[in-house]
Amino acid sequence: MEETAKLIVDGKTYELPMVRGTEGERAVDISKLRDETGLITLDPGYPNTGACKSSITFMDGEQGILRYRGYPVEQLAERSTFVETAYLLINGELPSREELTRFSVLLNDHSLVHRDMLHFFDNFPRRAHPMGILSSMVNALRAFYPELPERSEEEEILVTFTRLISKIRTMAAISYKLSRGHEVIYPRPDLTYAANFLNMMFDSPVRPYEVDPDVAQALNVFWILHADHEQNCSTAAVRLVGSARVNLYAAISAGICALWGPLHGGANQAVVEMLEDIQENGGDPGPFIERAKDRQDPFRLMGFGHRVYKTYDPRAKIMKKMADRVLKKQKGSDPLLDIARRLEEVALEDPYFIDHHLYPNVDFYSGIVMRALGIPTNMFTVMFAIGRLPGWISQWKESMDDPGWRLQRPRQVYTGPNERDYIPMDKRK
Ligand code: ACO
Numbered sequence: 559m560e561e562t563a564k565l566i567v568d569g570k571t572y573e574l575p576m577v578r579g580t581e582g583e584r585a586v587d588i589s590k591l592r593d594e595t596g597l598i599t600l601d602p603g604y605p606n607t608g609a610c611k612s613s614i615t616f617m618d619g620e621q622g623i624l625r626y627r628g629y630p631v632e633q634l635a636e637r638s639t640f641v642e643t644a645y646l647l648i649n650g651e652l653p654s655r656e657e658l659t660r661f662s663v664l665l666n667d668h669s670l671v672h673r674d675m676l677h678f679f680d681n682f683p684r685r686a687h688p689m690g691i692l693s694s695m696v697n698a699l700r701a702f703y704p705e706l707p708e709r710s711e712e713e714e715i716l717v718t719f720t721r722l723i724s725k726i727r728t729m730a731a732i733s734y735k736l737s738r739g740h741e742v743i744y745p746r747p748d749l750t751y752a753a754n755f756l757n758m759m760f761d762s763p764v765r766p767y768e769v770d771p772d773v774a775q776a777l778n779v780f781w782i783l784h785a786d787h788e789q790n791c792s793t794a795a796v797r798l799v800g801s802a803r804v805n806l807y808a809a810i811s812a813g814i815c816a817l818w819g820p821l822h823g824g825a826n827q828a829v830v831e832m833l834e835d836i837q838e839n840g841g842d843p844g845p846f847i848e849r850a851k852d853r854q855d856p857f858r859l860m861g862f863g864h865r866v867y868k869t870y871d872p873r874a875k876i877m878k879k880m881a882d883r884v885l886k887k888q889k890g891s892d893p894l895l896d897i898a899r900r901l902e903e904v905a906l907e908d909p910y911f912i913d914h915h916l917y918p919n920v921d922f923y924s925g926i927v928m929r930a931l932g933i934p935t936n937m938f939t940v941m942f943a944i945g946r947l948p949g950w951i952s953q954w955k956e957s958m959d960d961p962g963w964r965l966q967r968p969r970q971v972y973t974g975p976n977e978r979d980y981i982p983m984d985k986r987k
Contacts, residue, residue, distance in 0.1 A: 567595060581616055598969045605865060608789075610797065610960070614647060614952050615788040619866035624873065626786055627651070635876050640781040641665065641751045644723060644948035647786055648955065662751075664720040669745035669754070671728050672702045679736050688940045689818040691733045696726065697811035705805040718806060719951050726947055727751065730940045731758035752777040755944075760932060773931055776884045780927060783873040783920060784942050786949025790865075792816040792823065796950045797957045801966040806954060813950045814943050820860070823921075823946070826938040829861035830925035833894040836901070841893075843901035851910045859905060861922030868915035877923040884930040895926050 561576035563586045572595055575587045585608050592598055601607045616625045624631040627646050634643050638652075645653045645661050653661060678698060682691050699722070706718050728745055735742050735758075743758045753769040756777065761767035787793070795816035800809035817823035836843055850859040864871060885892055902918055905911045928938050957963060 565591075565595070567597065577611070579611075580613075581618070592969075598971070600971055603865075604794075609794065609966070610789070610957065612788060612953070612956060613650070614956060615786045615949070617788055617866060619864070619868050622867060622869045622872045624787070631783065631872060632876065635779045635782050638782060639750070639752075640778045640785070640945070643782045643785050647948045647952040648719060661716075661720065664717065665724045665751060666745070666747050668717070668721040669724040669728055671725055671732065675702065675729075676732070676742070679732055682733075682736075684737060684739075686737075687818075688730070688733045688737070688937055689814060689824075689943070692726070692730060692940055692943060693811045693814035693818070695729045695733075696722070696807055696814060698807075699725065700805050700807040703807075715955075719955075722806070722810065722951065723947055724751075726944055727755045728758065730937070730944055731755060733940075734759055734934070734937055750774060752781070756931075770887075772887055773884070776880055776927065777931060779876065779880055780924065780941065781945035783876060783924075784945030784949075786946070786952065789953075790822070791819070792946065793950060793953050796954050798966045800954045800957055801964070806951075809954055810947065810950055813946070817943055817946065818939060823939045823942040825860050825919070825921040826925045826928070826942060827935055829898075829921050830894065830929065830935050830938070832860045833897050833901075833925075836897050837893060841897055841900075843897060843904055847901070847905055847908060851908075859901070859911075859916070861918055861925075862905060862911070863914070863916040864919045867917065867919065870917045871919045873920040874918040874922055877920060877927060878918070881923045881926045881930070884927055888930045888932075892926060892929060894929070895923075898923065898926060 561578070561584070562573045563576055565572045565574055572591075574591070577585045577587050579585075588599055599607070614627065616628070617623060626634060626643065627650055629638075629646070629652075634646075638646075641662060642653060642658060645658065649657075675695065675698065678695065679691070682694075703718070703721060706715060710718075724745075732742050741763060743761045745754050745758060749757055749769065752774040753771075756769050756774060757767055789797075792813040796809045796813035799812040800806075820828045832846065836846055839845070846857075847859065849855050849857045850862075881895055881898075885895060902922070905916070910916075924942075925935070925938055928941060929935075933941060
């Protein structure tokens with residue numbers, strides 16, 4: 559029997575259809591609400607609003623579950639690679655050996671950046687934030703490569719997606735090299751996606767870089783953990799901007815801009831800056847925790863809290879273990895990891911954090927992992943963006959393929975002045 563919900567307004571009852579997802583979540587379908595009742599809903603920040611149906615990622619914030627296309631993120635982190643996970647997200651199924659080889663060959667073939675684009679990099683001020691550079695450069699790709707027409711062949715679609723996934727990594731490494739005034743290192747066909755990135759970042763004509771397979775593996779896991787997260791702020795931005803039928807590059811560029819914010823992907827940089835601040839102030843996290851609890855103080859514990867997870871973020875659990883493992887291998891120790899552990903311990907026993915269901919999120923330990931891999935702090939969010947790209951692409955593709963696609967355009971409840979007459983300048987107070 560079809561499920562319905564009842565809404566009673568001014569004594570009149572309206573029946574609203576219900577929608578059920580494959581994991582049993584239920585939603586009230588209000589798509590005809592205004593037509594039938596003249597009413598709209600108000601949900602600032604959208605915590606109660608489903609903007610779409612999606613078959614890509616499932617998360618349960620109460621139980622701490624995250625799955626891509628049904629596969630638990632823990633299994634993918636343990637057994638997959640970033641390239642394979644990207645394929646899975648975009649195509650819906652794990653690739654066969656041949657499909658994976660073809661995808662990898664395409665990633666290699668499209669890894670170079672048009673030479674003229676290098677001039678763009680040259681003209682950013684040295685202190686420009688790499689996220690600003692990345693969003694501009696991704697948008698600029700449209701000037702060099704064709705837009706995907708509405709009825710594209712499968713091959714054309716695949717090439718455009720691989721072009722983006724491959725070039726974002728090259729462009730990220732170029733922006734780092736140029737910010738240091740170093741020579742650009744080109745991608746190599748004999749290296750894997752992650753190893754290639756590390757090589758482009760750290761190889762130099764005077765100090766050749768040997769990629770450590772464990773480090774490349776850690777980077778794979780880092781990117782897998784960031785690869786998608788259903789309707790988060792940046793993905794919602796990609797879908798919203800994409801709904802105006804802009805080209806893919808522009809929609810992804812919008813996602814990068816959204817990710818930059820410290821309440822979203824920029825939190826990984828903010829966490830390390832906060833830990834450094836604690837270190838400089840003697841290493842005691844107590845005063846920072848007190849500040850985070852003070853309503854008069856805008857300070858928040860960075861890397862804590864999440865709109866959906868009301869328990870420990872499953873990605874943070876893996877990231878915490880990885881921080882230990884990578885540090886042992888690379889540097890032995892990092893005082894920031896000790897501070898982070900102490901901070902977590904104190905916060906998780908504090909009634910404020912318990913009552914507000916605030917736990918470490920993915921960003922809490924990811925900065926420490928990045929530091930151990932030698933990634934500079936201002937590149938952390940770029941690392942997140944590279945990881946999130948397959949998610950953005952698959953969500954964009956799903957929205958474009960949706961037969962019920964519509965331009966996204968929310969409404970509002972107006973609270974300004976009622977109609978009034980224009981006041982000539984000499985009559986104004
Ligand atoms: N430190 C202290 N208090 C917090 C924190 C925090 N990190 N996060 C939330 N709270 C408190 C708020 O003050 C509020 O308290 P109140 O109800 O007593 O007024 C309550 O918890 C709810 O906060 P909201 O801002 O309404 O929660 P929301 O779901 O909108 O925010 C967010 C989620 C933005 C992630 C928030 O937890 C935050 O600012 N965290 C720090 C930044 C961060 O780590 N961002 C990365 C998120 S993961 C990602 O995007 C990859």
